[in-house]
Amino acid sequence: MNSSPDPLEDELATFRPADPSPEFRRDVADRLKADEASLRRRRAVVAIGGIAAAALAAALVARISAPRPAPDPGPPPFVAVGPTSPDATLKDDSPSVLVYGRALADSPEVLQALLDRHASRGAAFGSPPLRAFNPRPEFREIPGGL
Amino acid sequence: MADDPDGWSAWLDRHGAAMVLLARQWVADRADAEDVVQEAFVRFWRARERAADPTAFLYACVRRCASNQRRGLARRSRREQAAARPEAAPMLAGPLECEERRRALEAALIHLPPPQREVLVMRIWGGLTFPQIAQAVGVPVDTAASRYRYALAGLRARLAEESLR
Numbered sequence: 142m143n144s145s146p147d148p149l150e151d152e153l154a155t156f157r158p159a160d161p162s163p164e165f166r167r168d169v170a171d172r173l174k175a176d177e178a179s180l181r182r183r184r185a186v187v188a189i190g191g192i193a194a195a196a197l198a199a200a201l202v203a204r205i206s207a208p209r210p211a212p213d214p215g216p217p218p219f220v221a222v223g224p225t226s227p228d229a230t231l232k233d234d235s236p237s238v239l240v241y242g243r244a245l246a247d248s249p250e251v252l253q254a255l256l257d258r259h260a261s262r263g264a265a266f267g268s269p270p271l272r273a274f275n276p277r278p279e280f281r282e283i284p285g286g287l
Numbered sequence: 288m289a290d291d292p293d294g295w296s297a298w299l300d301r302h303g304a305a306m307v308l309l310a311r312q313w314v315a316d317r318a319d320a321e322d323v324v325q326e327a328f329v330r331f332w333r334a335r336e337r338a339a340d341p342t343a344f345l346y347a348c349v350r351r352c353a354s355n356q357r358r359g360l361a362r363r364s365r366r367e368q369a370a371a372r373p374e375a376a377p378m379l380a381g382p383l384e385c386e387e388r389r390r391a392l393e394a395a396l397i398h399l400p401p402p403q404r405e406v407l408v409m410r411i412w413g414g415l416t417f418p419q420i421a422q423a424v425g426v427p428v429d430t431a432a433s434r435y436r437y438a439l440a441g442l443r444a445r446l447a448e449e450s451l452r
Contacts, residue, residue, distance in 0.1 A: 156379040157379065159304065159380045160380065170295075
């Protein structure tokens with residue numbers, strides 16, 4: 142095709158495309174500048190995002206690799222009062238919640254013995270005897286109970 | 288970069304008018320075509336260093352932007368009507384004594400099928416080689432060459448028909 146020139150091709154080549162408007166070049170320059178500015182803004186946003194992500198990652202790494210503080214011990218554990226021998230309970234002369242609690246944890250009989258003992262002491266001063274459990278049979282069963 | 292006269296300005300000097308002519312094969316008038324070329328040129332300039340053949344890439348950008356602007360057959364008929372109007376801005380420029388021939392050529396050009404028209408514009412006024420045209424259009428080189436031959440034949444037939452009237 143190129144070896145045999147076409148007269149129509151030659152004729153077409155004598156014409157040239159119409160020139161663009163005078164504003165065309167200026168508009169292209171403006172758009173290139175605007176695009177460049179937009180590109181710079183995008184790069185800045187990406188850079189800031191990258192820095193923020195890096196800072197976040199560094200903070201996470203620091204948090205993970207830091208030595209962990211000893212766990213909060215919290216309130217001292219409740220130490221259950223272990224069973225004590227009636228003799229040990231009976232040796233305690235001063236009536237107190239602690240003493241009664243220990244006696245009750247041991248057995249109702251131990252508590253009753255302790256109360257009897259304290260009551261006998263009180264009786265010496267004219268106080269009525271104190272009983273933890275009423276031995277009368279009418280109080281042992283509640284009428285209407287299941 | 289945008290102020291570099293040896294950069295974008297040289298590209299615009301070399302291809303600006305041909306790109307507007309190519310865009311006018313899709314869009315209604317010269318102002319729309321210039322808008323298309325501005326958009327295409329910005330895209331081209333941003334990515335030109337990644338293109339294997341920058342010239343082919345430039346025309347591909349124009350082609351893509353222009354086809355995005357096209358609004359179907361209604362716009363095409365508007366374009367044809369605009370081209371048929373005597374006051375429409377001419378697509379080609381030439382010697383004054385050839386004014387009648389220029390009009391006949393433009394009228395014949397506008398009746399070519401778009402795939403042939405774009406190949407003709409790229410080849411004659413863009414100065415692209417067939418491999419470059421093939422790359423810009425996205426067809427095999429043989430297809431680009433045959434479309435060019437068909438375009439010339441179509442133009443010749445249309446001009447002969449006009450001369451008989």
